[in-house]
Amino acid sequence: DAKTTQPTSMDCAEGRAANLPCNHSTISGNEYVYWYRQIHSQGPQYIIHGLKNNETNEMASLIITEDRKSSTLILPHATLRDTAVYYCIVRVMGMRFGAGTRLTVKP
């Protein structure tokens, strides 16, 4: 299974873009990159996923490097409600959630 590496924590000012990096250097050609987040002690919430191309939805954008060894989740205008733990996952049967990045959005 491909392993992911994320920073332990990050801060972001409210209204600014939050850029969350993830390394997945051992990813296989057919494995997708998924991002989830967990707000406080709730169940994780799906954000976005991609294979090769950059993806955008109403919540975020996902930028995947050409060699697919890393990706960046972008929250374009972070709000206080985006404070959460963000997980970068390479798809295997049943997601493997690491420790994730704790994003704190500050006023």
Added chain:
Amino acid sequence: NAGVTQTPKFRVLKTGQSMTLLCAQDMNHEYMYWYRQDPGMGLRLIHYSVGEGTTAKGEVPDGYNVSRLKKQNFLLGLESAAPSQTSVYFCASSLLTGELYEQYFGPGTRLTVT
């Protein structure tokens, strides 16, 4: 749609007691999963099911059993609870159609074993 629901929300057990956690989904999903999350940690997969009547082991299956008698339900059992099983348990479900592998999670069950 209620999505994924879990019963109960909280439970306190004494060492050696048994209990069953119920997960139900109304999205007609084929795949269902049980995870545990210890304080400050990510989620770890306990067991999963790819369809009615089938189950498989995940990363941390020891001490747990599961059953999927109906497509919409996935039960997690603890036969003899231990303090090490104190955790928050999350159930999830998903379709598996091409890249549609988004998992939907329940609200969690907080279990304390004393």
